[in-house]
Amino acid sequence: MDTAELQDCIHHRFAQVKFLENALTHSSFANEQDGNDDNERLEFLGDAVLELCISEEGFRRYPTAQEGQLTRIRSQLVKEQSLAAIARDLKLDKYIRLGRGEELQGGRDRDALLADAFEALLGAVFLDGGFDVARRTVLAIFEDQWPARAVIPETKDYKSRLQEVAQELFRDRPVYVLAGTSGPEHEKLFEVDVTLPGGEKFRGVGTSVKRAEQEGAHLALQFLEEE
Amino acid sequence: MDTAELQDCIHHRFAQVKFLENALTHSSFANEQDGNDDNERLEFLGDAVLELCISEEGFRRYPTAQEGQLTRIRSQLVKEQSLAAIARDLKLDKYIRLGRGEELQGGRDRDALLADAFEALLGAVFLDGGFDVARRTVLAIFEDQWPARAVIPETKDYKSRLQEVAQELFRDRPVYVLAGTSGPEHEKLFEVDVTLPGGEKFRGVGTSVKRAEQEGAHLALQFLEEE
Numbered sequence: 237m238d239t240a241e242l243q244d245c246i247h248h249r250f251a252q253v254k255f256l257e258n259a260l261t262h263s264s265f266a267n268e269q270d271g272n273d274d275n276e277r278l279e280f281l282g283d284a285v286l287e288l289c290i291s292e293e294g295f296r297r298y299p300t301a302q303e304g305q306l307t308r309i310r311s312q313l314v315k316e317q318s319l320a321a322i323a324r325d326l327k328l329d330k331y332i333r334l335g336r337g338e339e340l341q342g343g344r345d346r347d348a349l350l351a352d353a354f355e356a357l358l359g360a361v362f363l364d365g366g367f368d369v370a371r372r373t374v375l376a377i378f379e380d381q382w383p384a385r386a387v388i389p390e391t392k393d394y395k396s397r398l399q400e401v402a403q404e405l406f407r408d409r410p411v412y413v414l415a416g417t418s419g420p421e422h423e424k425l426f427e428v429d430v431t432l433p434g435g436e437k438f439r440g441v442g443t444s445v446k447r448a449e450q451e452g453a454h455l456a457l458q459f460l461e462e463e
Numbered sequence: 464m465d466t467a468e469l470q471d472c473i474h475h476r477f478a479q480v481k482f483l484e485n486a487l488t489h490s491s492f493a494n495e496q497d498g499n500d501d502n503e504r505l506e507f508l509g510d511a512v513l514e515l516c517i518s519e520e521g522f523r524r525y526p527t528a529q530e531g532q533l534t535r536i537r538s539q540l541v542k543e544q545s546l547a548a549i550a551r552d553l554k555l556d557k558y559i560r561l562g563r564g565e566e567l568q569g570g571r572d573r574d575a576l577l578a579d580a581f582e583a584l585l586g587a588v589f590l591d592g593g594f595d596v597a598r599r600t601v602l603a604i605f606e607d608q609w610p611a612r613a614v615i616p617e618t619k620d621y622k623s624r625l626q627e628v629a630q631e632l633f634r635d636r637p638v639y640v641l642a643g644t645s646g647p648e649h650e651k652l653f654e655v656d657v658t659l660p661g662g663e664k665f666r667g668v669g670t671s672v673k674r675a676e677q678e679g680a681h682l683a684l685q686f687l688e689e690e
Contacts, residue, residue: 267678268652268668276530277522284511284518291511292589295504303503336668341682362519367594425495441563442494451494455568 237331245326246373248361255360260328262349264335272333275356282359285367286314289374293382301386313381319351322377328353394453398430401460406433410456412449415439428452432460464558472553473600475588482587487555489576491562499560502583509586512594513541516601520609528613540608546578549604555580621680625657628687633660637683639676642666655679659687 239256243249250256259275259282266274290313294306301309312318323329329344332353343349362370402410415427426445430438430452436459440452466483470476477483482505490501517540521533528536539545550556556571559580570576589597629637642654653672657665657679663686667679 264678264681267674268670270670277528277533280530280533281518281522284515288511288515288594291508295508301504303507306504306507335678337666337678337682340666341685346685367515439564439567443497447494451491451562451564454491455564458568458573 237333239331242326242328242331246357246361247376248365248369248373250360250364252364255364256357259356259360260331260353261333262335262338262343262353264338264343265333268335275353278356278359278363279352280359281362282355282357285358285362285370286355286374289371290314290378292371293375293378297382298386305386309383309386312383313378316347316351318381319354320347323350323354326354326357328357394450394457398453398457398460401457402433405460408433410453412452414445414448430456432456464560466558469553469555469558473584473588474603475592475596475600477587477591479591482591483584486583486587487558487580488560489562489565489570489580491565491570492560493562495562502580505583505586505590506579507586508589509582509584512585512589512597513582513601516598517541517605519598520602520605524609525613532613536610536613539610540605543574543578545608546581547574550577550581553581553584555584621677621684625680625684625687628684629660632687635660637680639679641672641675657683659683 237257237260239250239253239260243256255278258273259278261272261275263274263276266272287310290310291306294301294309298306298309328350332344332349334343338344338349358370358374361373398410402408410433411431413429413431415429417424417426419425423443425441425443426448428440428442428445428448428451430440430449432438436456438452438455438459440448440450440455442448442451464484464487466477466480466487470483485500486502486505486509488499488502490503493499493501514537517537518533521528521536525533525536555577559571559576561570565571565576585597585601588600625637629635637660638658640656640658642656644651644653646652650670652668652670653675655667655669655672655675655678657667657676659665663683665679665682665686667675667677667682669675669678
């Protein structure tokens with residue numbers, strides 16, 4: 237297999253080309269030809285390599301984004317369709333070794349198969365060169381794919397969610413009562429009691445009434461979700 | 464916060480203690496006290512760090528395990544309950560900074576909260592020391608938790624699965640017919656046609672009739688699952 241061009245594309249020269257060949261071997265091929273391992277173990281590894289590289293870079297690029305926004309951006313970048321497009325850019329569909337049945341079936345152009353092969357390729361780079369090399373490869377490939385900003389605002393609105401959940405469970409609303417305040421004037425804390433239609437009570441504390449309500453609603457939601 | 468003992472436990476001295484403090488700050492605390500970031504972004508990062516470290520080590524420890532077995536072992540090791548137990552061993556429940564409402568609610572002993580804090584801690588180690596340091600920490604912590612062997616056999620039995628699926632969809636069975644053989648005697652390939660009750664036909668190729676049947680069933684399953 238002549239993979240020089242592919243190795244140029246991913247900016248990594250394999251010391252052990254067997255890793256690369258393994259990544260490009262679909263199970264349907266391994267099934268036909270004894271003595272070939274398929275790429276499924278490497279895919280398992282590469283999936284985790286990709287996840288960490290994208291997580292770390294998202295963490296650095298969007299210093300004010302909340303966890304939910306980072307998760308959403310990552311999902312967008314690593315979804316099957318996106319990875320299949322990258323695989324086609326790298327011409328993995330030309331390199332991959334398929335069995336005859338899979339070939340007849342059109343497997344060479346199947347998104348899932350191509351996305352898996354791309355992940356396996358990253359697993360191979362990681363084994364061959366270590367984490368920093370794999371990271372460099374991932375970051376180069378994804379360079380143009382990051383959104384300019386973590387646009388979608390994360391609405392951590394526990395109060396609204398509790399409203400919905402309570403309506404569904406009890407056909408009634410939770411009640412919020414300001415229970416008191418504490419602390420000196422310049423760093424006053426507010427305490428709000430949230431009572432569910434079932435009678436359970438939760439105290440939220442925060443630097444504003446709004447925050448205390450949110451915190452109380454959060455506790456109530458945790459309680460309901462653990463029921 | 465005196466975290467010397469904790470840092471001993473994880474065999475890592477933080478160069479930037481602020482990462483560690485951040486990992487030990489629950490959102491309920493950040494909500495009460497302005498100027499403290501909560502640990503959710505670090506948890507996002509640490510989750511991916513943990514996944515890669517465990518994936519890589521599983522890959523190395525079980526060189527003959529299939530992807531499905533590796534996935535199962537990993538799930539077992541990183542499930543919430545396991546991580547909460549580790550968090551308690553490290554006494555994270557003593558260190559973590561909670562808001563008053565969460566404290567009253569018993570949050571200090573909640574599995575989900577403790578597991579999240581452990582993941583955040585790994586995110587902090589990764590930021591402070593890099594991947595190799597985080598890996599060393601993870602491997603030391605999980606040292607005794609690996610099963611002796613990847614015991615549960617992975618049954619990649621496509622033929623049985625296709626049987627079930629066909630029964631459900633068509634109330635009928637797929638038909639397997641040996642279509643032919645090819646290649647020289649010492650590396651003969653068998654070709655089997657699998658026909659679904661709906662009439663669709665799939666050709667499996669393999670070094671034995673059994674393998675060819677499995678391959679044909681695999682193709683048929685892919686077809687049905689993409690329907």
